Amino acid sequence: MTTPKEILAEVDRLRSEVERHNTLYHTLDTPIIPDADYDALLARLVELETRYSLDTSDSPSQRVGAAPLSSFVQVKHEAPMLSLDKVFSADDLRAFETRLLKRIDMDRDIRYSCEPKVDGVAVSLLYERGELVRAATRGDGVVGEDITHNVRTIRNIPLRLKGDGIPKVLEARGEIYLGKSGFEALNAKALREETKVFVNPRNTAAGTLRQLDSRRVAKVPLEMLCYSVGLRSDEPFPNNLSEVFETFEHWGLPTNPQRETVTGIEQCIAYCERLLEKRNALEYEIDGAVIKVDSLALQAALGTNARTPRWAMAYKFPAEEKSTRLLDVEFQVGRTGTITPVARLEPVFVGGVTVSNTTLHNMDEVARLGVRIGDQVLVRRAGDVIPKIVGVLPGSDNPNPRAIELPPCCPVCGSKLEKEGEVLVRCSGALICAAQRKESIRHFASRAALDIEGLGEKLIEQLVDSKRIEDVSDLFTLEASELQLMDRMGAKSANKLVSAIAAARTTTLSKLLYSLSIREVGEATASQLANYFGSLEALQRASLEELISVPDVGPIVAEHIKNFLSNDRNKTLIQRLIDRGVNWPDIEVTGLDAKPLAGQTLVLTGTLESLSRNEAKSRLIALGAKVAGSVSKATSAVYAGPGAGSKLTKAQELGIEVKDEDSLIALLEKLEG
């Protein structure tokens, strides 16, 4: 198909518009259009590129992510990605300079590039003729992983370099990180949805970059700062790091504006002190400074040790710890009943914020810390954004110690507490527990669920406490006249809320499933379930085995889904929602039937040598097969590798066909074309 000229022109215009807004937003920090307008431009671009099958390798549309990979490809770094030696004091920095001067037999002052040590993930970006062709993690320094698909979604990384003098080959290295506000927003979402809370921005960035699905990565506001050059072709190049950074900027590569070039180690020490002062005001976490010899010729002359360059040194900031008193411990009840001990502290200023409460996670953690109410405790807010209690201050007095004990029953509804696994404790009250009900109503109304604007936390409290609302289905019986009587509610907002509730009646299966607070069913799983089964009835009929066939669903999640859907109270709740007008269209799942392995239920067991079991599973599912976790009469075939045990025996007993890894590979290759 030839693409009409007007379309090509529009695509060109959209690409440069989107790129211009990217620069305004990420590099210059001065966006000039609302996010929604930006999203609309990008959506139109993606639509045209898809419709006319246009080449997108350096299009800003790459920023939204692409279809998931089945595994990561390993990448060998041409020049190893080194690590840094580290010191903890000014004197150690002075000793570093003494060693340098001795080695290069020089007594004049050395010029240094001083930079923040950003707490993220080291990454290499390879540009060929100005185009980003590959991005890789550091890995063990010699071999990393190809994460190009994910890195293309990061908005401050240019997909094509601009300006003049661009070398044929250029490898820029730097740190990909998640800013403090991005991290806090993700964790606020995780708390609301009761999914796993992230420990710190660094782990979150690392975990995000290891996702196979770049569309998920696109939703996390990762950024990059470049700090060094790896491989490069032989064109003229700057003589020192400070000029490299300026040249990088000119080509559109992000560098750290906090860097400084100074003379002599004393000025480096002064830089470290200034940086420490600024640390909390920075939008990203740093754990120190990096001091590097500025001259590239001197760097080459100094060379490297086994894993670290001789010309650079990390100066690590001291950990930030303060002591304060543990005033009390309260037990909070989450949406699905998890009980979490939360420490109330005498407010203390540590790491740039005032901390007055912090989670103790679970009773195992309480035991590990050996902490009692009234103790003087140490609070750390180091690389972590979430402050944590790291121990009891040795030798401190506690005239009136009180042990921290789990309450005998749910502190909110009085129901029995149930232990789950090793450390989790849960309130068994489910729908009778006001705390769980409030949280689940809040979740039901949240943006990613049924999106009922105007149904705030305070209003939910009042509605539940006054017993006007028992469960989420009662929301659909609310009238403006009664809402007006609630605190802080006028006629206008009451009417608006009633319209928002009415509009929320029409939804999608995926949003409905997510809204119901089924344990461990987040947005992604809900959408997988909806697409796989197409209708609520089909999902309700599904066996555990069928549930496990859904990508993302393991045996535990499958069990949660089954339990939820077969519970009588939940059945009544769903029926009540339907009776009160909640509706959604079914999804056609004919796509599955059209696939070559549709209707087949396969089981994988034993070790596979040429691919991982997960990879085999997702490739088979992509071909329409169901991949079950156990063998039954419904199993079509079992693929067994070395070490297969009970599943193999069961298959033999039932007379089910057993095949080996070679035939699995042959099947995949044949059907994947």
Ligand code: IVH
């Ligand atoms: S230079 C040979 N500069 O720190 C030079 N590293 O502990 C290699 N890092 O793996 C690194 N900010 O991930 C350099 N301004 C900076 C840095 C930095 C953070 C990280 C990097 C490296 C680790 C070493």
